[in-house]
Amino acid sequence: MAGIPVRLHYLFFVTLLLPMFFQAWVSWIGVLWAFVIFGPVLFVTILLHELGHCLATRQVGGDVHGILLWPLGGLAFVGHAGSPARDLYVAVCGPLTHIPQFAAWYLMLVLSRRGITGAWSPSLAMLDASQQFWLAVCVGACQVNLALMAFNLLLPAYPLDGGRIFADLMLLCGVPALLAAKVTVGVAITIGIAIIAFGAIYFNVITMIVGVWMLISTFELFQAIRTDTIKQHPMFYFEPAAAQNDPMVMLPANHPRSAGV
Incomplete structure (x- = not known):
């Protein structure tokens, strides 16, 4: 796609099978709904997310090695x-x-609801798939896009996009790299533990x-701090310092990076 190699890990389907398994206790139509949302909808959503990173990299003159x-999402x-x-x-x-993905699904939701029920309703409340x-x-797809955008933008935890954004903002504000790295590690550990606790409370393995x-x-980043x-x-x-003088300066380094959901 766009000349970018895309690989699908064989365990990717774990995120599909688990929701289908839990929906099986509810109804067969729920299983079908889970298949659509956590199968093709989630696949396309994550793929477009990663393509956003790749195309942006090309715009700044970087190299794209693949997706x-x-x-756990995409890289x-x-x-x-x-x-x-x-x-x-x-x-x-x-x-x-x-944002455009949500807008497209939301438009389909509003127009479809108008055609089916005859009413204009902006609600994103979950509906009974059997009915x-x-x-x-459409509601599920909207919620998936909102959740992924919020998860990646609002959680300043490495290695999520929010963690990279948080670290970059610190560097742009003149925070030394070592201090920025220490803050990044501290925040990421706190959020990581909180996410594990949240998953344990609600029995969510993923x-x-x-x-x-x-x-x-984060431990890999901590090791880099410890070994200087x-x-x-x-x-x-x-x-x-170089970034402060010219925020868009190109520096003589080219390390592989990964960004993902």
Whole structure:
């Protein structure tokens, strides 16, 4: 797609099978709804999110190595040389793809509801799929896009997009790379533990796995701090001072980065 290799991890379908399993206790139409939402809808949603990162990387003159769709979402493997401003642009362009996606699904929801019920209703309340299947699909797709955008933009936790945005903003404000890295680690650990606890309380295995993945990724960043190699880490290899003089300066470095849901 757009000359970008896309790989699908064989465990990607775990995120599809689990919701279908739980819906099986409700109704067969619920299973079908879960298949549509967590199958093709989620697949396309995440793919467009990662394409946002990839196309933004190309715009700043970077290299795109491919996209991986896996059980926890997607990863765009990209590399570019530049300032925190460029990295911020690349990080933001993924979550922003959910705005037009949400708008498209919401428009279909409103028009379909008008055609089916004869009423104009902006509600995004979950519907009974056995009664109004297509409307329930539209609502589910809208909620998926809102959730992914909020999750990636509002959680300043590494390695999520929000964590990259948070770190880039600190660097742009002149915070030294080492201090920015320490703050990033502290925030990410706190949020990661909270996500694991939330998943445990509500018996959500996927949520707990996301939290564990965040902690593992954060530990790698912590290791870079401990070994004094933070400026070799993909997120902190540029010098904040250079970025202050010219927010869009290209620096002589090109480390592979990954950004994803």
